[in-house]
Amino acid sequence: MALTLVQYRFDVVLHYVMVSRKTLFTTDGKQTTIAQLEERIQALEASKTQYPEVTFLSYKDRKRILVTGGAGFVGSHLVDRLMLQGHEVIVADNFFTGRKRNIEHWIGHENFELINHDIVNPLFIEVDQIYHLASPASPPHYMWNPVKTIKFFILGLARRVRARFLFASTSEVYGDPEVHPQKETYFGNVNSFGPRACYDESKRVAEAMCYAYAKQERISIRIARIFNTYGPRMHMNDGRVVSNFILQSLQNESITVRNTPYIYGTGKQTRSFAYVSDLIDGLISLMNSNYSSPVNIGNPDEYTIEQFALIIKDLVGANSSLAFKEAVTDDPQQRRPDITLAKTLLNWQPRVKLIEGLNKTIAYFRNELLVKHHSERNVYFPTEWIHHSDLSTTVTVTSASNLREEF
Numbered sequence: 001m002a003l004t005l006v007q008y009r010f011d012v013v014l015h016y017v018m019v020s021r022k023t024l025f026t027t028d029g030k031q032t033t034i035a036q037l038e039e040r041i042q043a044l045e046a047s048k049t050q051y052p053e054v055t056f057l058s059y060k061d062r063k064r065i066l067v068t069g070g071a072g073f074v075g076s077h078l079v080d081r082l083m084l085q086g087h088e089v090i091v092a093d094n095f096f097t098g099r100k101r102n103i104e105h106w107i108g109h110e111n112f113e114l115i116n117h118d119i120v121n122p123l124f125i126e127v128d129q130i131y132h133l134a135s136p137a138s139p140p141h142y143m144w145n146p147v148k149t150i151k152f153f154i155l156g157l158a159r160r161v162r163a164r165f166l167f168a169s170t171s172e173v174y175g176d177p178e179v180h181p182q183k184e185t186y187f188g189n190v191n192s193f194g195p196r197a198c199y200d201e202s203k204r205v206a207e208a209m210c211y212a213y214a215k216q217e218r219i220s221i222r223i224a225r226i227f228n229t230y231g232p233r234m235h236m237n238d239g240r241v242v243s244n245f246i247l248q249s250l251q252n253e254s255i256t257v258r259n260t261p262y263i264y265g266t267g268k269q270t271r272s273f274a275y276v277s278d279l280i281d282g283l284i285s286l287m288n289s290n291y292s293s294p295v296n297i298g299n300p301d302e303y304t305i306e307q308f309a310l311i312i313k314d315l316v317g318a319n320s321s322l323a324f325k326e327a328v329t330d331d332p333q334q335r336r337p338d339i340t341l342a343k344t345l346l347n348w349q350p351r352v353k354l355i356e357g358l359n360k361t362i363a364y365f366r367n368e369l370l371v372k373h374h375s376e377r378n379v380y381f382p383t384e385w386i387h388h389s390d391l392s393t394t395v396t397v398t399s400a401s402n403l404r405e406e407f
């Protein structure tokens with residue numbers, strides 16, 4: 001008993017000595033000082049992801065917004081904008097063509113949530129607005145599983161929660177147009193059984209479904225007919241003309257230009273390309289408008305594919321030559337949006353010039369090609385983030401080289 005008492009007193013004295021010397025024992029018996037612990041806490045706090053200041057919106061103005069396909073090219077830029085505006089954003093994506101990298105800078109933010117979800121299955125959440133972008137968008141991706149491409153729809157959720165629903169439709173609803181430029185009133189010229197039909201016709205039937213729901217279930221709908229869009233975070237290998245030409249130029253490979261069966265000459269089919277930030281402006285304006293008929297969102301500056309290939313080659317400074325290949329089935333021969341409606345209704349028009357947008361996209365692709373290890377991440381940050389005055393203290397990246405310059 002006396003021995004135990006002595007031992008107890010000895011322990012108490014030792015404890016006070018240790019504490020007074022600011023020394024502790026860790027569970028594995030290692031000795032560590034409070035100063036060391038303080039250092040570790042500081043390091044942990046410094047490594048915590050920090051976010052740019054998002055606008056503060058009152059409860060009344062802040063919306064809960066679902067972006068399906070929010071990890072994809074267009075979706076991730078939309079997420080950036082909505083987050084910076086101060087809304088609560090939920091992304092539902094199955095990562096078929098999207099990447100976590102596109103939105104990882106928001107993971108952990110209290111206004112942001114990411115759900116790994118295939119939108120052909122029901123989703124039970126409460127939201128005020130839905131931007132429905134989930135869908136494979138490039139020909140190799142949508143032709144990979146044509147049946148599934150046709151199945152996309154999520155209007156049941158909009159009906160249940162009475163959310164406003166914006167559908168990302170496409171200029172492909174005009175098919176290979178016989179009317180030029182294309183107005184929203186043009187009904188299109190689509191082959192219903194060609195290789196592109198799974199995409200073109202599914203977007204057409206989706207528009208029809210939106211109107212059926214609007215009429216029958218009184219859902220508030222918006223239809224954006226999106227024309228070709230490009231920018232950072234595009235997939236390198238999605239087979240679309242912008243990514244193909246940039247990649248081929250950066251690697252000094254020959255630039256593949258398709259023949260034009262109906263027009264005299266080669267590479268004479270036309271396209272009009274919008275930079276992604278312009279598209280996002282248009283989508284948000286449309287969502288917040290009170291107009292529910294389809295609206296073209298695109299850039300009316302039209303180029304032949306051959307001109308476009310030469311512009312990219314020059315911007316990259318490549319030695320590539322043009323290689324003319326056989327035409328692909330149902331490739332539209334001309335494409336230019338008539339944007340009178342968007343100008344009048346939404347006071348919207350594209351602002352980014354082709355050369356400016358292409359330079360940013362080329363810089364992104366150039367960085368993408370430099371990546372050799374998983375840790376070297378080519379992360380594109382929103383422009384507003386880069387311009388944020390407290391950038392040096394608000395953004396923590398694993399290595400300085402990962403914070404690429406604004407493209």
Ligand SMILES: NC(=O)c1ccc[n+]([C@@H]2O[C@H](COP(=O)([O-])OP(=O)(O)OC[C@H]3O[C@@H](n4cnc5c(N)ncnc54)[C@H](O)[C@@H]3O)[C@@H](O)[C@H]2O)c1
Binds near residue numbers: 069095133169170227
């Ligand atoms: N980029 C363009 O030029 C363009 C032109 C016209 C229309 N659009 C439309 O805009 C939308 C976005 O296109 P994008 O270029 O960003 O394509 P993208 O492939 O980069 O993005 C599509 C996203 O949807 C996701 N997705 C696909 N299937 C899904 C599923 N079953 N469940 C959940 N998520 C799924 C993908 O993982 C990806 O993140 C698409 O609906 C597309 O049809 C795009």
